Every structure is written in C-alpha cells, then in structure tokens.
Amino acid sequence: MHQPNGLYPELKKNSNKHTVLNLVRFTPGGISRADIARHLGLSRAAITAIVNDLLVNELVRETVDGPVTGGRRPKMLGINPNGGYVIGVDIGATHLGLLLTNLAAQVLYEIEIPFQVSLGPEVCLAKIDDLLRELLSKADLTLDHVDAIGVGVPGPVVEEAGAVIAPPIMPGWDHFPIQTHLHKLWKCPISLNNDAELGAIGEWAYGAGRGEDHLLYIKVGYGVGAGLLIEGNIYRGATGSAGEIGHITIVDQGPLCTCGNHGCLEALAGGRAIAERAQLAVKNSNGRRTQLSQIDPIESISSYDVTSAARMGDLKAQEIIAEAGNYLGIAIVNLINVVNPGMIVIGGGVAQNGDLFLEPIRRSANERSLPAAVQNLRITAATLERRSTSMGAIVQALTISLSKKSNQ
Amino acid sequence: MHQPNGLYPELKKNSNKHTVLNLVRFTPGGISRADIARHLGLSRAAITAIVNDLLVNELVRETVDGPVTGGRRPKMLGINPNGGYVIGVDIGATHLGLLLTNLAAQVLYEIEIPFQVSLGPEVCLAKIDDLLRELLSKADLTLDHVDAIGVGVPGPVVEEAGAVIAPPIMPGWDHFPIQTHLHKLWKCPISLNNDAELGAIGEWAYGAGRGEDHLLYIKVGYGVGAGLLIEGNIYRGATGSAGEIGHITIVDQGPLCTCGNHGCLEALAGGRAIAERAQLAVKNSNGRRTQLSQIDPIESISSYDVTSAARMGDLKAQEIIAEAGNYLGIAIVNLINVVNPGMIVIGGGVAQNGDLFLEPIRRSANERSLPAAVQNLRITAATLERRSTSMGAIVQALTISLSKKSNQ
DNA sequence: TTGTTTTGTCAAGCGTATTAACCAAATGAA
C-alpha cells in the first residue's frame, strides 16, 4: 500500500471517521457535533451520521450538556472509557514504568521501579513480562482484556523492524526483535517507539504541549533525546533516528562519551554526566559537609540525588544542574534555528528542577537564536512529569485499539 | 478554512485531480493511467475519468507510447507545455537570476546578473522589475501571458505576511511587504519563499533529489541556509524560519558574524568568510604569486574567485575551500542527527567545487554521526547548479498556475 | 408571548469512487 504523503495522500476509506474520533480523543472536556463540523469544514448533517456510527459502536458517548452558546445547548461527546484496556510501558536506562488505562486514557494502575536496561533484552524483557502480569493481576484482568500495548525505548527505533539500531545506551539490544518478541509473549498489537518521541506525544495529547502544531520535546534523563511532533505526527526522518540529539557535538575535544566521540551533549548534560560531576565535587570538597556528601559510598550518588539536593538548597548541586542547563541551552539554540518549534517541553528526571534548569536554556535561546524563531517560542517543563513517555505509549496503544474498533 | 494537518486533514474537493496532476508533473518521462492507479491505490476506471477531465482542459496530453510491459502498451501522459508561462526569480545576496518557462517547466529564456540585495527593497525591486520586463520582451511576451511568478529571497519568510523578518543578510528588508509590492507591479499571483527552501524543491523536482522523501538541501553562497523537504512538502516550522542554519554556533568565541554573535556557521563557511580568508592569505603571502594574488585590488577577491582558483589548482584556494567544507561538516553532523535526512544536496556557488568541498563533509558525517542515521545517507552536489533556487521558484509558480487551471 | 440563534436530524440529490464486464493491443507457446 502507498505511504501517506503530502503530494500523494493516502486515500483511505472512512478517513473522516478517524478524523472525528481523533478530534473527540484530543479535545479536553469533549466536543460537540457542531464544533466538529466547524473544525473539519464539513456539514453538521455529515457529522451526525459519522457520530451516530461511533455511538452505536460504543466508541464515543454523549457526556454532559456543553456551555451556553446563545442557542440550543450542545451535547458534548467523549471517548467511551469502557470496552477495553491498554498498557503503556516506559523502558528507561535506569527505570521502568508501566501504566494501565481504560479507553479514555484514565490511569487505573501504575508500577514504577528502578531498572538496568544494560542487562540486555532477554533479562529485561522477562522482567517486564513479570511486571506487566503483576499490573494486570492488580486490576483483576488478563491479557485477553488488553487491546494493545505501547512500548518506549531510549534508542533509535526502526519501525518496520520493530527493533532499535546501534543504540548508544542500550548495549546488547542492537537489532533485537523487540516487537516480535513481545507480540509472541503478549499476543496483542505492540507499538514500539523511541522514548523521547512518546514523551512528545504524551505532552501533546495530555500535557504542556496540548494543541501545539510544532512541538519539540526534549528528554533529559540518563541519556538525552528529542521528539519532534509536527501537526500531531511524529517526525521520524528517513530511517527513524531523527531527534537523536544526545550525540551532537557541543564542546570540541570535550569529555569522552559512551558513543566513542568527545564533547557530546549527553556527556555534558545527561544524567550520568551530572552524577559523575557531583561525585567528583564531593571527592574534592575536602570533607566539607553538604547535602551530597552525606551519601555513601560516593560512587552511588545519582543524578536523582543531585536533583533532590538542588531542590533542598545545596549550592554545589544547583551549580551542577545549572551547568547542565547551560550545555543543553547551546544545543537547543541550534535546534531552534533548524526546527523552529512553536514550543519546547523539557522532560526527564533532570527537568524536575524547573526554572533552575530552564533559565539557562531560556537565556541562551533569547541571546543566540534568530529573532524570527524565538519571538513566539515558549520553553516549559513537562507537566506529566515522570509519565510523559508512558502516557505517549498509551496514546499509541489507544490509536491502535480505537482504529481497530472503528473499522468493524 | 481549516489548515491542512496530519490528524485533521483538509477535505478538499477534486483532491485526487490535484494528486494525479502532481504525479504527472513530477514523474520524469511521463506516466501511464495504469501506473497512476497503482501509485494512488485507485481503480483504473477512476483514473480514466480524472485524466479525461485533465485532457479536455488541456492541462495534460498524451505523449508517446510507453515501454513494453508484456501486454498492451501504455499511453504516457505529460503536462501540456502550451497554454501559459511562469517566471522564477532568484534574489541572492550578490546575484539575481530570472527564468521564464512554459507549463512543462522547460526553460525558454534566462537572465543572470551580479546584484546587491543590501541596497534595500525599493532599489532592488525596481531593478528586478526592469529585468523581468526585459526577459518578457526577449520572449515577445507581456505580463498578461504570465500565470504566476515565484520569488526566492535569502532570509526567513513569513508566508502570511509575504515578507521577511529580521533577515541577517538583507538589511533594510525587515517586514517590507515584498509580495504585495510585486503583486501591485505585476498583477499576477506571487509566491514568496526562502531561497534554500526553493533550492530543495528545485532539486527534488528536477535535480539530484528526485523522489527523495526526506531531502535536506544546503545552500552555501554568500549566506548559508538549509531547506528541508518532507514527503514533497517544505517544512517551514512554526513561524517560517526553520532551516536557518547560517547562525548556529560552530566555534565558541569564534569570529564575529554579521548577526552580532560569534562563531556562526556563516562566519566560518559562507561566501563572505571564504573571500575574507582569501584576501588575508594574499596579504600575508609576501608577494608570492598565486592564482589569487593576480586579482587587484585585493579587496575585490570574491568567493567566486576562490572557487575558480581552486578548480584551476591553486593550493591556497583549495585549502580555504576544504576548511569551509570542514566547518560545514560539523554543522551537517548535527543536522543529520536531528533531521535524519535520506539525502543531502549541497548547492550554492561554493558547492561547485564538488568533491574538494564534499569530502570533508562526508568524512565528518561518517565519523561523528549516529550509524542509524548515516548508513543509507547520500551526500551530493546540486545538479541544477546555479538554477536550483530559480527552478524551485518555477515549481511554486507552476503549482499556482496548474491548480488554478484545474479548478475551472 | 414571539422572534432569534444555535444544535441536531432528516430526506433528496450529487459527486466521486468501485465493480465487473468489455475491447484493444501486446506477448508467447503450440
């Protein structure tokens, strides 16, 4: 089948049914038939027919009466939350998160644990399988009740292969058939995506980036990555590795990175760099007592510790966070000129520091980016916090589930 | 009217007529009805009806019999070149190019002269008006025969305003209503675009980037800019300034740039930087005779002189070109990781040096970019040479002309 | 109350597609 394409668009049956369903999904508080008609430039009569179809299939339901408009009050439409479940899995470098939601994306149960993706696919996927079954048993459900599962991984995903290729922070996972493996385990549709891309989708659908047509999401965790959402679609590039900003060079001849090059963004602003810099600072502090120096052994200081110390007022920790923000700012200036986003959302553990981390970024952007690109640009922290990626995985799973149900 | 959008696509009447027309336009050597049907996933019967409509409106014509396929030979379809003319205008920082073509984009007449965009809009647009009328008189035509005119400028274009905002190398043009001004002068539809974006379109339609879904075109002239074509559509970003890579920082605390910052790509690899470096080299050569030192006065050495000297074998000139390629390589590595293009086409005057300029870029890309992003990436020079941008302007003008004719 | 505005529904009609049959023109094997 022909790929969707600007010049030669895919000619899809029922395309407006999908479009209406998307509008209902992603409009906060629901939407009326008349509003849908206005948004899509269709007649109210056409929308009535499409909505009736969605109503009898129980994909959509009438919720409450809408706001007073000067005439008859509209009946608001929302996704029918019943009739299925989906799961979102966020595989991080050092953590693992799972969400179970209904079809309206309302979170029912959640699991989050520390994790080591570096243990390789067999060990990790077995652990994930255990946790997924634990999540289901908490909800008194089985895999038969689950319509689809979205999975996020911290590496470049090749969609057709259902695998990651040459992922710098996922040693041992290169070309491992993740999607096929999980499909065999769980027997339901699996959507495999990059974690930063899912973060972008999550924040666009339910977080800080709602309704933004040109959204850049930057994930600063153990690794650093970006997800670019253009008019509601992920931009993946030619081979699926767009937005892999962790290994762009920021400082020529800078510190050695895991990827083998020097001065990569990830080696300057990633969670590992932050932790290492904090460990070094404690070693060189000659026993002066700080928030950080109380952690023992020194080698166990993590970026999470630095984050909390900074928030508790530890000056050295704040300095380290601000320094990371500074380096990220340099990278973001380049991204702004190239991508010209309407909004930048910063997520991942380090972004929990709020303005301490965001201010150096905003300063660089204003000083060094093209005026044309920054004058209407907003730079904010992710509002879904730790759930950006897993909610993005939920969005992908729901897309599969709802489009399957609406084609029956 | 609602904007075209991935999730909520524009619902356009006759959309398949436009799609078929595009397929005919951009398929080299023409295309048969059966092939169109296969490409679009429509029935042959539907295509027959659409093509008949285009035939009676004389937008399309049957050209020759197609290749032997094992059955009845197909009748190839091509754009009917008669019935109208369009003009493409390439406003460069230091040159001006105009093309007159028929509806099949075949060049009929051409003018190219040196130019100073820095003289400001009134002076420049008056000069352009003179040349456009000269071009028409050469062809024994008047403006009444011209369906549409495409114009390219070396700065960030805001489409709705028909103007450039804060363009670093177009002093005096900020917010000047170029499109309105030209429409009043010429009384026909004007399409105003960024020059690098038009270069991308030109190379995609008729040059090195044919059929590439993720094309990055990089223009290295007096300024440096990039145009990103995603599935046949220009990516402009939120405010139209995407791809303005001339002012990303390459060397911290590097040479001062016209934009006020230090170490910008343009200040290291642009035409002005190349010329200045050559002038400096001649001054410091203590009278040693080289290709370059024969130019008098030294201050008049241009990047074009360096380019020709390098091709004639001047070692110093070659060194300067290679150095510029090196800096551009650093920028391109970042672009590859962020954008993940399927192909990079390098255009503009400096790119005429071919491999001398391209090799440093290819080397950087292979050494420093993510394997996932470079393994299928091609980096080549523009095949339309000086015409990349003006042919892109022709494509835009033809889009206006053909879509107007097909809606009658 | 009546008139106005807005939402939602219905029936008639139209435009654009599909399906299935057909002819046209080429190939290749008997």
Add this chain to the structure above:
DNA sequence: TTCATTTGGTTAATACGCTTGACAAAACAA
C-alpha cells in the same frame, strides 16, 4: 498462424459519503 494470457484503457451500473435545504428542539432576548 492461431489462441490463451497479460496488461492497458473504457463503459455502465452501483455504492458511498457528502451537501443542501428544510425542520424540530432547546436555549436566550425583546
């Protein structure tokens, strides 16, 4: 050469999804 096969293009009947225009329902304003 003849005839089955393959591919290209056309035609007529039909299906589907949308628009149009009318209308009822439900709110507000005079």
